[in-house]
Amino acid sequence: MVFKQAESEIAAINMVVGAANSGVRAMTATSGGGFDLMTEGLSLAAMFETPLVILLGQRPGPATGLPTRSNQPDLNLAMYAGHGEFTRVIISPHTVQEFYHSAIRAFNLADILQCQVIVMSDQQIASSLFGIDMDAFQMQDTLIDRGKLLTAEQVDAMPDYKRYKLTEDGISPRAIAGSSANAIFLTTSDEHDERGAITEGAEMAARMADKRLAKAKVAESLMRPPFCYGPEEADITFVCWGTTFGPVVESVKQLETQGTSANVVCFVDIWPFLVQAAQHALDGAKRLVGVEQNKTAQFMHLLRAETGIEMQQIITKYDGRRMTPEYILGILEVK
Amino acid sequence: MSTVQDFSNDIRPTWCPGCGNYGIWNAIKRALVAAELEPRDVMMVTGIGCGSKMPNYMHIPGLNGLYGRTLALATGYKLANHGKKVITVHGDGDGYSMGGNHLMHTVRRNIGIVDIIQDNHVYALTRGQYSPTSRSGWVTRTSPEGTIEKPLNPLAMALTQGATFVARSFGCCRIGGPDRQGAQPSRLCADRRDAGVCFVQ
Amino acid sequence: MGYEWYRDNTYQLTDTGHDSNDRMAAIERALEYPGGEGKIPLGIFYQNNDTPSYEEQVPVLEAGPLADQPLRKYPIEKYRELLDELF
Numbered sequence: 214m215v216f217k218q219a220e221s222e223i224a225a226i227n228m229v230v231g232a233a234n235s236g237v238r239a240m241t242a243t244s245g246g247g248f249d250l251m252t253e254g255l256s257l258a259a260m261f262e263t264p265l266v267i268l269l270g271q272r273p274g275p276a277t278g279l280p281t282r283s284n285q286p287d288l289n290l291a292m293y294a295g296h297g298e299f300t301r302v303i304i305s306p307h308t309v310q311e312f313y314h315s316a317i318r319a320f321n322l323a324d325i326l327q328c329q330v331i332v333m334s335d336q337q338i339a340s341s342l343f344g345i346d347m348d349a350f351q352m353q354d355t356l357i358d359r360g361k362l363l364t365a366e367q368v369d370a371m372p373d374y375k376r377y378k379l380t381e382d383g384i385s386p387r388a389i390a391g392s393s394a395n396a397i398f399l400t401t402s403d404e405h406d407e408r409g410a411i412t413e414g415a416e417m418a419a420r421m422a423d424k425r426l427a428k429a430k431v432a433e434s435l436m437r438p439p440f441c442y443g444p445e446e447a448d449i450t451f452v453c454w455g456t457t458f459g460p461v462v463e464s465v466k467q468l469e470t471q472g473t474s475a476n477v478v479c480f481v482d483i484w485p486f487l488v489q490a491a492q493h494a495l496d497g498a499k500r501l502v503g504v505e506q507n508k509t510a511q512f513m514h515l516l517r518a519e520t521g522i523e524m525q526q527i528i529t530k531y532d533g534r535r536m537t538p539e540y541i542l543g544i545l546e547v548k
Numbered sequence: 549m550s551t552v553q554d555f556s557n558d559i560r561p562t563w564c565p566g567c568g569n570y571g572i573w574n575a576i577k578r579a580l581v582a583a584e585l586e587p588r589d590v591m592m593v594t595g596i597g598c599g600s601k602m603p604n605y606m607h608i609p610g611l612n613g614l615y616g617r618t619l620a621l622a623t624g625y626k627l628a629n630h631g632k633k634v635i636t637v638h639g640d641g642d643g644y645s646m647g648g649n650h651l652m653h654t655v656r657r658n659i660g661i662v663d664i665i666q667d668n669h670v671y672a673l674t675r676g677q678y679s680p681t682s683r684s685g686w687v688t689r690t691s692p693e694g695t696i697e698k699p700l701n702p703l704a705m706a707l708t709q710g711a712t713f714v715a716r717s718f719g720c721c722r723i724g725g726p727d728r729q730g731a732q733p734s735r736l737c738a739d740r741r742d743a744g745v746c747f748v749q
Numbered sequence: 750m751g752y753e754w755y756r757d758n759t760y761q762l763t764d765t766g767h768d769s770n771d772r773m774a775a776i777e778r779a780l781e782y783p784g785g786e787g788k789i790p791l792g793i794f795y796q797n798n799d800t801p802s803y804e805e806q807v808p809v810l811e812a813g814p815l816a817d818q819p820l821r822k823y824p825i826e827k828y829r830e831l832l833d834e835l836f
Contacts (some may be wrong), residue, residue, distance in 0.1 A: 214809065214815075215627050215628065215807060215809055215810065215815055217623075217624075217627060219620070220649060220650065220653040220732055221649065223620065224617075224620040224623070224649075224653070225620075227613065227614070227617040227620035227621045227624060228620050228621070228624030228627070229624055229629070230594070230613070230621060230624065231611065231613075231620070231621040231622060231623065231625035231626075232624040232625060232627060232628035232646070232815075233622025233624075234625060235625055235628035235629035235632075235814075235815070236628075236629075236816045237628045237629075237815050237816050237820075238820065239624070239628070253614060253617075254614070254617070257613060257614050257617075261611075269569075283749065347828065347829075347832060352822075352823075352825050352828060353825055355822050357820060357821075357822065358822075372609075376708055389816070390591070390609035390611075391587075391588045391589070391590070391591060391609040391632060392588075393588070394586075394587075396588075396609075397587045397588060397607055397608060397609055398609065398610075399603050399604055399609075399610040399611075399612060400610065400611050400612065400615055401604065401610070401611075401612035402612055402613055403612065405670055410559060410604060411601065411604045411612075429568050434759040566752075616825055626804060627803075627804060627807070627810075627815070627819075628814070628815045628816050629814045629815065629816040630804040630810060630814050630815075631813070631814040631816075631817065632814075657803045658800055658801070658802050658803055659764065659802060659803040659804060660802045660803070660804055674836055679781070683783060698783075700781040700783075701780065701782075701784060703778060703794060704776055704779040704780055707772060707775055707779055707794065707795055708776065710800075711795070712795075712796065712797045712798070712800045713793075713795065713796045713797070714779070714793075714794040714795045714796075715792060715793045715794060716773065716789075716790065716792070716793075716794065718755050718791065718792050727798035740761045744800055744801075744802040744803075745802075
C-alpha cells in the first residue's frame with residue numbers, strides 16, 4: 214500500500230482517480246468541506262468509470278461548523294455531489310465491525326460496478342476507541358472480487374478491445390491502459406465512444422449516458438435490505454441509518470425494562486435505494502419513529518420520496534453532540 | 549524499436565493551421581521514439597484545452613482529466629505505476645492558473661513526471677482571455693484596457709521550489725531531442741528511468 | 750506573434766556558455782523573461798540528476814510498481830503477530 218498526503222482534497226481525489234486507472238485499488242477519506250472540494254473529481258471518476266472508494270466522515274456544517282464534533286448532515290451531499298448523472302453506491306455502516314467489513318465490500322462493489330462507492334461515517338465513530346475481539350472481524354472469510362477486470366493475457370487475446378463497450382448491464386470488460394498492446398486507449402472526461410475516443414455524436418452520447426446509469430440496476434441487486442433488531446412485533450418501530458443505531462438500540466432495551474416493546478429497522482445500504490425491501494421491512498409497523506442526527510431528517514425524506522412511508526414522529530439532533538438514549542426517550546411520544 | 553507511426557492514429561486534430569501544438573505533438577512522438585519507448589510504456593496525462601486533446605490524436609494510453617488537475621491525476625498514476633513514463637501535457641491556464649498549486653507541489657516533490665506546458669500566454673480555446681503569463685498591458689476580451697497584473701514567471705518559480713530539470717522551448721523547436729546546438733538530450737528521451745520532475749515550458 | 754517573432758526574439762542558452770548545473774545562474778536566466786528587456790532564453794536552464802525522485806524514496810515501491818504487485822489477502826497470522834506486538 215502507498216499512502217500519500219496530498220496538498221488538498223482536490224489533489225487527493227484526482228490522485229486516487231489516477232492511481233485507480235493503473236489497476237490498483239484506491240481510496241481517499243475526508244469530511245464535509247473536503248468532500249465539497251472532491252465533487253468535481255467524483256464527476257470525473259464517473260465519466261472515466263473508475264472504481265473508487267471515498268470515506269465521508271460527517272460533522273456539523275455549514276462551512277467550518279463544529280469541526281471537532283459529530284452529526285449526520287451530509288446524506289444529501291453524498292447522494293447528489295458532482296455534476297451530471299451517473300451511478301454511485303452509498304453505504305453507511307452502523308458499528309465498528311460493520312465498517313471493517315464495509316471497507317472490503319466497498320472495494321468489491323466499486324470493482325464490480327466500475328463506479329464510486331461512498332462509505333459514510335461520522336466524527337463520533339471515527340475518533341472513538343472500541344475494544345473488540347479480533348474474531349468478530351472474520352478476516353479469514355475476506356473475498357476479493359475485481360469484477361470484469363481483465364488480465365494482460367486476456368487482453369492480449371482481444372485484438373478489437375473496447376474499453377467502453379456497450380453491454381446490457383452497462384459494465385464493460387475492463388482492461389488497464391498499457392497492460393497490453395491491445396489496450397492502448399484514451400480515458401477522457403469528454404464524452405467518448407466505445408473505444409474511448411472523444412465524440413460529439415448525439416446517439417453515442419445518449420447511449421453512453423444510458424450505460425453509466427444502467428449500472429444502477431446491477432448495484433440494486435447487490436444492495437442489502439435494512440435489518441431489524443428486536444422483537445418482530447412491537448409497539449414502536451424506530452427507523453435509523455448509520456451510527457445512530459447504537460443509541461437507538463439502547464433506547465429499545467430501556468423501553469423493554471419499562472414494559473414497552475420496541476424494535477429498530479436500520480439502513481446500512483442507502484443508495485441505490487431498495488424500495489420493496491424498505492416497504493417489506495416497515496410494513497405493519499404500529500408506530501414509526503425516525504431518528505437521525507440532522508435538522509431536516511434527510512434520510513426520512515428519502516424514505517418517503519421512494520416509498521411514500523411517513524414517520525409518526527421524527528427525532529432529530531443537530532447540536533453536534535452524540536444522540537443518546539436519554540435524549541430519544543425524553544421526547545419520544547408513546548401512544 | 550518503435551517508430552513515429554506507432555504513436556499515430558487516424559484522428560485529425562481540431563487545432564488551427566499553424567498552431568504550435570503541431571510542433572509539440574511531433575516533438576513528443578520523436579522523443580518517445582528516440583527513447584526507444586513503445587506506446588504501452590507511456591501514460592500521457594492531460595487537462596482541458598485545445599492542446600490537452602493531444603492523446604486523442606495519438607496511439608498512446610492517455611488520461612484526459614479535468615481543467616487544472618493534470619498533475620494531481622498524473623501523480624496518483626505515477627505512484628501506483630512508476631514503471632511507466634508519465635508525460636503531462638497542458639496549457640498555461642491549466643498549469644499555472646487552476647493548477648498552480650499542484651505545479652508547485654509536484655515540483656518540490658520531484659516525482660518522475662515530464663511536465664510539458666503549452667504556454668501561449670492566452671486562453672485560446674475560449675477565444676482570447678488573458679492568462680497568468682500574459683504580459684502586463686495585454687488587451688484581451690476580458691482586459692479591454694490592458695491587463696493590470698504582472699505575468700507569472702513559471703521557470704523561476706520551478707527553480708526556486710527545487711525543480712531538478714527546467715527547460716524552455718517553443719513550438720517549432722524539438723522538445724527533448726538533441727536540440728539544435730547538439731546539447732545533451734533532455735530527460736524526456738534520456739532513458740526509461742525517471743530521475744525526478746522535468747518541467748518544460 | 751508567430752514563428753518569425755519567436756525566431757527574432759529568442760536565443761539559445763547553449764550559445765552563451767550557460768552552465769545548466771548552476772542553479773543560481775539558471776534563476777538569473779529565468780528572470781530574463783518575463784521581467785527583463787532582452788530576448789527570451791531557450792534551452793535547458795537547469796538539471797540536477799543527483800536528487801532522488803519521490804517514488805525512489807517510497808519503501809513499498811522498492812519491490813516494483815504497485816500496479817504489478819499482487820493484490821492478496823494479508824495472512825491472518827500476521828494480524829495475530831501484530832496484535833501480540835501491540836498488547
